[in-house]
Amino acid sequence: MKESTYILVVDDEQLVLDSFSEAFVQEGYQVTKAKNWSQANRYLKTYQYNIIIADVRLPDVGCQEMIEDIKEQNKYAYIITSAGFADIDTAMDSLQHGAHDYMSKPFDPSGIVTTMRKIVDKQRLQADNLQLFDTIKVLALALDARDHYTHGHSQQVTEYAVDIAREIGLSFKEINIIRDAGILHDIGKIGIADAILLKPGRLTQEEYIQIKKHPVIGKKILDPVNCLADNIPLIYHHHERIDGQGYPDGLTGDNIPLGARILSVADAYQAMTSDRPYRKSLPALIAIEELKRFKGRQFDPDIVDAFLRVLRRMGIKTTNNTAEAPVT
Numbered sequence: 001m002k003e004s005t006y007i008l009v010v011d012d013e014q015l016v017l018d019s020f021s022e023a024f025v026q027e028g029y030q031v032t033k034a035k036n037w038s039q040a041n042r043y044l045k046t047y048q049y050n051i052i053i054a055d056v057r058l059p060d061v062g063c064q065e066m067i068e069d070i071k072e073q074n075k076y077a078y079i080i081t082s083a084g085f086a087d088i089d090t091a092m093d094s095l096q097h098g099a100h101d102y103m104s105k106p107f108d109p110s111g112i113v114t115t116m117r118k119i120v121d122k123q124r125l126q127a128d129n130l131q132l133f134d135t136i137k138v139l140a141l142a143l144d145a146r147d148h149y150t151h152g153h154s155q156q157v158t159e160y161a162v163d164i165a166r167e168i169g170l171s172f173k174e175i176n177i178i179r180d181a182g183i184l185h186d187i188g189k190i191g192i193a194d195a196i197l198l199k200p201g202r203l204t205q206e207e208y209i210q211i212k213k214h215p216v217i218g219k220k221i222l223d224p225v226n227c228l229a230d231n232i233p234l235i236y237h238h239h240e241r242i243d244g245q246g247y248p249d250g251l252t253g254d255n256i257p258l259g260a261r262i263l264s265v266a267d268a269y270q271a272m273t274s275d276r277p278y279r280k281s282l283p284a285l286i287a288i289e290e291l292k293r294f295k296g297r298q299f300d301p302d303i304v305d306a307f308l309r310v311l312r313r314m315g316i317k318t319t320n321n322t323a324e325a326p327v328t
């Protein structure tokens with residue numbers, strides 16, 4: 001039996017709502033119409049839609065807030081923003097905030113039906129991929145939670161990485177890529193023996209070689225998931241160093257993806273400030289001194305500086321200097 005497709009159309013022009021509705025109902029789609037955002041938001045809280053077509057200039061919401069609301073409540077929906085000629089730049093910007101596509105008004109009803117058929121196929125594939133991704137995330141969090149020492153590591157790394165990404169002004173889309181990569185960055189450790197991962201003493205050289213395989217194993221696990229194409233390079237390269245002494249590829253400087261350079265700083269700080277089977281956690285100030293010491297060698301200096309600003313904003317001292325200026 002053919003699965004139903006549910007479409008929500010949000011526009012303050014009745015004519016637009018009616019013409020969409022007429023064209024889509026004839027195609028067998030289930031269409032819901034909303035004249036403003038507060039009405040649409042009520043529907044979003046109650047129902048799940050496959051596709052949402054929303055005007056970028058609604059009287060009661062901004063474009064970015066609108067997309068964030070949709071993503072929070074209908075995470076598998078395919079989001080299309082629509083705009084008249086005067087607002088087309090806003091519609092294009094909406095892609096940065098997480099919309100999948102945009103359309104310009106006025107619409108050609110026959111063209112829109114053809115486009116919608118393609119989008120319905122695309123949305124189903126994307127939703128399947130995202131569901132698979134959610135399953136992998138659950139696995140990654142289970143891996144994170146299974147022992148006392150790494151409990152919550154990936155989640156905390158993710159929080160630091162997202163804070164850094166915001167601090168340096170990355171877009172909503174880039175931040176989302178970093179967030180998902182953060183949760184999954186050590187997924188390859190599934191393929192490393194517990195006897196090595198949880199060893200209480202120092203690792204032998206052979207054991208260290210095994211541990212260093214986890215980014216490669218992570219990439220192999222995630223490669224079949226199409227929707228992770230943007231996240232995988234961050235996961236694969238999160239142990240590279242600016243000076244080329246990292247792994248797996250020994251990349252240098254800006255050749256390392258920016259998201260991977262961010263994860264590297266967040267990962268190192270979280271690891272240093274938490275207990276490990278072979279050592280106690282370091283005080284924040286000592287860990288910060290280590291980040292500074294390895295600036296330009298292991299870590300991107302701009303990322304370390306951004307992270308120090310984030311920490312200061314959290315009320316963490318980043319120097320012994322008592323006259324340290326607060327970050328506002």
Ligand SMILES: [Fe+2]
Binds near residue numbers: 238
């Ligand atoms: Fe790692």
